[in-house]
Amino acid sequence: MAPRILIVGLNYSPEHTGIAPYTAGMARALREVGWDTEVITGLPHYPQWQVREGYEHSGGRREAIDGVPVLRVGHPVPHDAGQIRRLGMEIVFGLRTVTAPWGKPDVVVVITPALFASAIVRVRAALTRTPVIAWVHDIYTAGLSETGAAKGPVTRVMRAVEGTFLRSCEGVVVIHDRFSDYLRRHMGVAGERITTVRNWTHIAESPAVDTDALRRRFGWAPEDVVVLHTGNMGAKQDLANVAAAARVAERDGAPLRFVLVGGGHQRPQLQELASRTPRFEVLPSVDDDTYAGLLRAADILLVNERPGLTEMCVPSKLTSYFTADRPVLAAVEAQSPSAAELTAADAGIRVEPGDPEALVAGAVSLHEEWITTGGATHRGGRRYVREVLSRGAAVRSFVSALHKLRPVAAERREPAAAHS
Template identity: 30%
Template sequence: MKILIYGLNFWPELTGIGKYTSEMAEWLAGRGHKVEVITTPPYYPMWKVPQGYTSLFYNKEQWGKVSICRCPLWVPDRPNGFKRVMHLLSFVLSSLPVLVYMAIAGRPDVIWTVEPAFLGVPGTWLAARLSGARCWLHVQDFEIDAAFGLGLLRGRILYKIMSVMERWLMARFDRISSISQAMVGKLKERGIGEGKSAPFSNWVDTALIRPLPREKSLRTEWGIPDDKTVVLYSGNMGKKQGLDLVLQPAGEFRNSHPGVIFLLVGEGAARREIAAEAERMGLDNILFKPLQPAAAMPALLASGDIHLVLQKRGVADLAMPSKLTGILAAGGAAILTADPGTEMYRAVSENNLGYIIEPESAPALAQALAELINNREMRDKFRKNARDYAEQYLDKNKILAAMEDELKAMPKARDHDR
């Protein structure tokens, strides 16, 4: 098959949507499909284009068997609601001519796009209509709901207008997938029936990410004594995560639990603020480290005795966060903030995968940490359940093979209703 992928984030980004889109493209190309990608220069989660890439010009690149066209993009230094919209719009405007041209000239069987960014969805549908290709939308996050939930966008009328547009556009795609049954349920609320929708969880390479002994971790490299208990957060440090929740327990534990180190690894829009506040509070038991390459992930995850998966109240995903899939595959004991009714709450509680606390509660986090630190039996139980769950439900090859089957089962492009 000829597959054209259109999305904001792609390799070599190490976290978030770009990681999964890249792994899918690489896997499909390895299966013999012709895969082309229209994307941007890497910038996430640092919100900075690294050396060797440009945000000003178009660029073609070959990554293994995958052909990449990178389009200009404006990357704000300090993103807020308005700047994020302008950021997304810059990609849509620079990439739309490329998308239409590659669709008409290349005649792909499928044009596959991902939300976020929803602003790119209209162009995907247009390119598919002009070329006769089938179009597939994969929803990693309901971007409109998230933007209003976080307060990045405001106004009841604006929300209604954008929701109507969302429903209208979604109804015109041949296939819409999402990353959990709960999110597929949200698609049904938007009028997308079972014949069009399907769940495909965010996966993990269970052969690469697996339980490792402490001596194979990054603790020695980073100067962390073996007798310390490491509370690890690894991933994006944005406003959605509410990572400042860690500061109060870290302040309490500095005196009551001097053997505990809080290891915060990653990048993001809120990192500078959190690091500055930790320094102001004199929290020398918090250690910040940069985002680690994919090859170091097994060693990084092995560095944590207790893992944190944090999100603010009301914006918790209806799917399992990508950072949790890695923790589960590594056999990690996790503390998670989750609202009842979310996919993470259901999966974790039903399978006893970790310790759930209410979002945005520093006392609840401190209590959970104290209990897990003192209860090795509980930690060991979480670890065993975590690895078993990852092997059964999150295996990369199983999920991508199911997605490939869905791609092949779609109507042929020449039968498309044009």
Template identity: 30%
Template sequence: MKILVVGLNYSPELTGIGKYTGEMTEWFATQGHEVRVVTAPPYYPQWVVQKPYKSYVYKMELINGVVVYRCPIFVPKNITTLTRLIHLISFALSSFPLLLRQLFWRPDIVINPVPSLFSSPMCALVSRLCGAKSILHIQDYEIDAMFGLGMANEGFVGKFARVFERLVLRSFDRVSTISRSMMNKARQKSVDEDKLIFFPNWSDTSFFKGAVCSEELRNSLAVPAGNKMILYSGNVGDKQGLEQVVDAAEYFKDKPYYFVIVGDGSGKEKLKSLVLERGLQNISFSPLLALEQLPTLLASADCHLVIQKKGVADAVLPSKLTNIMAVGGNSVITAEADTELGLLCKNYAGIAELVEPEDVAALVLGIEKALNLSSPNDIASAYALEHIDKDKVLRSFEATLEGLTSSVDVV
């Protein structure tokens, strides 16, 4: 198959959507498929275009068998609703010429991971012009996330956004998404049942097999000897609400518990200032580590934090959790009971500790409980092997694509 992927984020970004899109395309290339990607230069989660991409406008490169086209994008220093919109629109506009060039290549499948929905109408158009099947892959319900974070309201702009989203959903041949609750949300948005594809995020479980705690790594992260290491690793942004991690660290300041925040993002400096203001000595920050260090990092933590604000958990399934489960880590998850994460904890008792979002007292209690669980967490690692193993997930999706390209839709 000829597969064209059009998305805002891509490898070498180490977290979030870019990580999964990169792994997916490279896996398809190893299976003998021709794969092309139209994307932006890597900028996430630092929100700064990474070297050496700063010196290019448009760029084509070959990465592990995948032809990658990079297009220019506006990356705001100060992230507001307006600058975020300009950021998304800039990708839609700059990627359009590259999309038109792919008409001559004539892909069989066009996959559009979102965000950003602003590029989706053009993806749907190009797929129709070249006779390809189109898939909108929803990693994040952008509109719902905007409402959940208070970036939009139900006024004229909000209504326009809802209508735009509905039109985009209807313009693709299929709609895939990463969780059962997100599939239910697609149904609520009037997506037909026969158009839905379940395509969960995965973990390369073989990559994490045999990972063990490293005292050397813990020392490099400033964890005092004999302390319990409580880890948050991932994007340090607004939707996580990581101020409550600082609150928890303050509560435990007289106990041998040490908090480590590994990652980058728009909220990192604010958190650092908060820690400095409170004079806390039991919390430190680190940039993202190299990918090959990730298994050891996760295996070295006594407790993992999967933190989100209220109203966000059902719209976004955190990618960091898949790797935590693969390594058999004990997690504290902040999510409402009726969300995907809440149902996961209910259906697989012992897989993690579920606590109410934005409730510091509940978070503190959850950390205490997680630290008392046996390690490694066999329930979590067994779930990862059975349900989110990378090879299993991608082989299933590949079979779906092959069935889609060989079928003829009846009008």
């Protein structure tokens, strides 16, 4: 009989940015290699923070996505970035998940940073003697601290909760070795329980697209040097810095055009800025094929982070950026995982975050170097994807982490079977 795995995560397909593509991709891959995989997830809402059309009343809805059985449970979706409302969404999702039918999985995988939902699920798993793997994409309390969403005492309490939860799990999967170091040093998670599974790229390496036609479609002139940022528009992206850079470019006569594509809590404010800022525009989320084409049609791909972020996350957009064969400009801290990834891939340059003058200077310098060398520099992204960020390597690492728990699952089932 095939081993059964239940994956619980707030985000899933048809969301196509953030954590969802990796959860959906891994669920499909595990089913392909022989695991009987099922998913409990929430209502698709990210990054727009509103429920996707057609899913407004889909709590309790069952569907199959790429052959994976999926159960959706209902929950509120906050329309602002308030931590209390997001916490409420997590708790409702967690409570509805633990009251949903699970069957008898051999392993439960919970996706964080939905910390409180994951902790609630952990309680039910403990009652049924089912081992749990926490798949950590962002470190919850590091994010609260670095974005200023919570103050010192609250952060310390939350760190204690997060540490207790992670230490209670039989396995922890992280997306970067920096996360592994953090969990060992700051949360006391045993190193032997941690497995690093890198996020892989989920777009085609060479999309068939006419980039000139795509640039015309979006109104980009041939002389525009398009600096493109994709994905979530929230506090940690600090995208007002990009609007400020556009004003600097306009003042200095630099041929830069800063473009944001995606959604998020700060999108309305950024749209308002775009309405009165030349060389700055905000576009809605696009389908996967258009997204892949936009990455190739741009001249520079941008990662912009709030100053002070050194631990909390590795932007998922980097895996797609590296495939697009365009230079990457990262306005991030030198000690951040994003900077480490950029250096390891040899795919672009870093400038100081929160400094629009530096952002403009970096974009101009990077584009001039790219033109002067005929695009011969900062082209290590595709190599890095093939060697480090492949889907196959991620699946093998994840399956290895699951196999470590199979003896635990079997041992825990035996007492229950003996008394049946």
